[in-house]
Amino acid sequence: MTPTALPGKRPPLTRATVLAAAVALADTSGIETLSMRNLARDLGVVAMALYKHIANKEELLDGMVEAVIAEFDPPAQTGDWAADLRERILSARRTMLRHPWAAQVFAGRPAPTPAVLAHLDSVAAGMLAGGLSPALTHQGLHMLGSLIWGFHLEVFPSGPPPQDPAEREEMMIGFAAAYPAVLTVAMAASHDPAAIVGAGCDDQAEFELTIDLVLDGLKRLHEAGWPAKSRKS
Amino acid sequence: MTPTALPGKRPPLTRATVLAAAVALADTSGIETLSMRNLARDLGVVAMALYKHIANKEELLDGMVEAVIAEFDPPAQTGDWAADLRERILSARRTMLRHPWAAQVFAGRPAPTPAVLAHLDSVAAGMLAGGLSPALTHQGLHMLGSLIWGFHLEVFPSGPPPQDPAEREEMMIGFAAAYPAVLTVAMAASHDPAAIVGAGCDDQAEFELTIDLVLDGLKRLHEAGWPAKSRKS
DNA sequence: ACCTGAACACCGTTCAAGT
DNA sequence: ACCTGAACACCGTTCAAGT
Numbered sequence: 001m002t003p004t005a006l007p008g009k010r011p012p013l014t015r016a017t018v019l020a021a022a023v024a025l026a027d028t029s030g031i032e033t034l035s036m037r038n039l040a041r042d043l044g045v046v047a048m049a050l051y052k053h054i055a056n057k058e059e060l061l062d063g064m065v066e067a068v069i070a071e072f073d074p075p076a077q078t079g080d081w082a083a084d085l086r087e088r089i090l091s092a093r094r095t096m097l098r099h100p101w102a103a104q105v106f107a108g109r110p111a112p113t114p115a116v117l118a119h120l121d122s123v124a125a126g127m128l129a130g131g132l133s134p135a136l137t138h139q140g141l142h143m144l145g146s147l148i149w150g151f152h153l154e155v156f157p158s159g160p161p162p163q164d165p166a167e168r169e170e171m172m173i174g175f176a177a178a179y180p181a182v183l184t185v186a187m188a189a190s191h192d193p194a195a196i197v198g199a200g201c202d203d204q205a206e207f208e209l210t211i212d213l214v215l216d217g218l219k220r221l222h223e224a225g226w227p228a229k230s231r232k233s
Numbered sequence: 234m235t236p237t238a239l240p241g242k243r244p245p246l247t248r249a250t251v252l253a254a255a256v257a258l259a260d261t262s263g264i265e266t267l268s269m270r271n272l273a274r275d276l277g278v279v280a281m282a283l284y285k286h287i288a289n290k291e292e293l294l295d296g297m298v299e300a301v302i303a304e305f306d307p308p309a310q311t312g313d314w315a316a317d318l319r320e321r322i323l324s325a326r327r328t329m330l331r332h333p334w335a336a337q338v339f340a341g342r343p344a345p346t347p348a349v350l351a352h353l354d355s356v357a358a359g360m361l362a363g364g365l366s367p368a369l370t371h372q373g374l375h376m377l378g379s380l381i382w383g384f385h386l387e388v389f390p391s392g393p394p395p396q397d398p399a400e401r402e403e404m405m406i407g408f409a410a411a412y413p414a415v416l417t418v419a420m421a422a423s424h425d426p427a428a429i430v431g432a433g434c435d436d437q438a439e440f441e442l443t444i445d446l447v448l449d450g451l452k453r454l455h456e457a458g459w460p461a462k463s464r465k466s
Numbered sequence: 467a468c469c470t471g472a473a474c475a476c477c478g479t480t481c482a483a484g485t
Numbered sequence: 486a487c488c489t490g491a492a493c494a495c496c497g498t499t500c501a502a503g504t
Contacts, residue, residue: 012487036478048479049488057478082448089444104340132451135460140451144444211322211377213454215315217446218365218373227368245468269497281498282469290497 010044015053018043019063023099026064031101036060061105066115068102071095075122081130088123089144117179124181134188141185142206143213243277248286251276252296256332259297264334269293294338299348301335304328308355314363321356322377350412357414367421374418375439376446 011017021042026034036057040047054060073091076084096102112120120141127137162168176183189202244250254275259267269290273280287293306324309317329335345353353374360370395401409416422435 035476037476046489048481048490051479052487082452086444086448090441093440104337107337107340132455133460136451136454139454139459140447143447143451207326208323211319213450214373214376214446215319217450218369218376219315221369221372221446222365226372227366268495270495279470281471281500284498285468 013043013045013049013053015063018050018053019060019067022060022064023067026101027099031104062109062113065102065106065109065113068095068099069113069115069119071098072119075126077126081126081132084126085123085144088126114178117182121179121182124185128181128184134184137181138185138189139206139209143210246276246278246282246286248296251283251286252293252300255293255297256300259334259338260332264337267334295342295346298335298339298342298346301328301332302346302348302352304331305352308359310359314359314365317359318356318377321359347411350415354412354415357418361414361417367417370414371418371422372439372442376443 018039022034022039025039025042029038036047036050039060040050043050050060054063072088072095075088078084123144124137124141127140128134132140162171251272255267255272258272258275262271269280269283272293273283276283283293287296305321305328309320311317356377357370357374360373361367365373395404
């Protein structure tokens, strides 16, 4: 009759167990089966119990995104930025393949979660440390983002930025402390540090550079007789 | 009292008007607002009336995908495959930007619609006509697919292919008639014509070639001092 | 032929109540 | 502190009925 060890008594829910069960449910039964009620049933609990651990379903989805990113391998640091980046991309891809719902969920989130920004910051920092200019790092992030994630990431939350300039300033300062490389790279793109929050960048020019890079690469492979001869131009 | 011209009488619904209203609703209020009931209200009708024109919501979403693709500009044919392809990609992008929900919906569809396959077939045909090998065209479609659609397309419907070999054969023949360039390209990838339906291709090798192309391009730009000097290597 | 009303089995979420 | 029951405002969809 010890109250903490009754047989059949579940351990109390935590945010982590809820997220893990959500990921497992989406992996097993598909993202369309993930409802608060189904998730609760898997946890042996009633749907309303979940709301003590996650605010709502949106936050659940954001938490699942964070859980996926946490599975990425820690980055190697060999001193070769391109080789290191290549490994990170392949690791991210392996993780995404384990969670087929992830690309769709990522695409549906209105704003990047802290883990997304932290990952982006770490990738950007690696490229900057390798000597790439902030502008080229920015361009590279856009190119790789479309190719890897399969969607176009908005770094800054969508929706209008705070009206109050003081509040905007504070937001910037917090952002700069947490994601310095992302900020460096964002500033390189807009050339106007004060207007960064919510400013965005020249997507059209970036997109055109990306397709020109891919089309040039295809032309080069074609002229080299790929796949008959060699893979490298 | 002429029964066909009573004032205030709606014209009868058609599949096309339903789809147009669905696209307009998603454009204006966001895809999360698109419910059968809201859509019906916009059309001055009750939800159940829609089911005479579209089988269910899944088919509605597929129809919206088709409507978006129908907005792509007709392809130019200048004789330069790369320039023509560039224009098609830019046109597709302009269309996708007009419908911010489209990438997310495309990513959520389990199988490509006929219009998606027809577009893909036309793009593949242009590359083949430009002299690219089927294998390189295949690789190029994978690279560009992420850029255009914003996600990784599965050409063949997911789910198990038909068990009956005769039925599989028939499916192949229909596919070959409708999408010959796609079939050419798919065969180049798998090297096993009989195993094509549901076979897939070597995604890993394709993915690695894509990231190597992008990383090589970034290195080249870096060594050329981009953006200080020139854009082209 | 085309649309409707009532009904069913689901959703996410709130609130007051239980232990 | 943590969970539950009942309830609310929604979903997609079926079926028999209306005009």
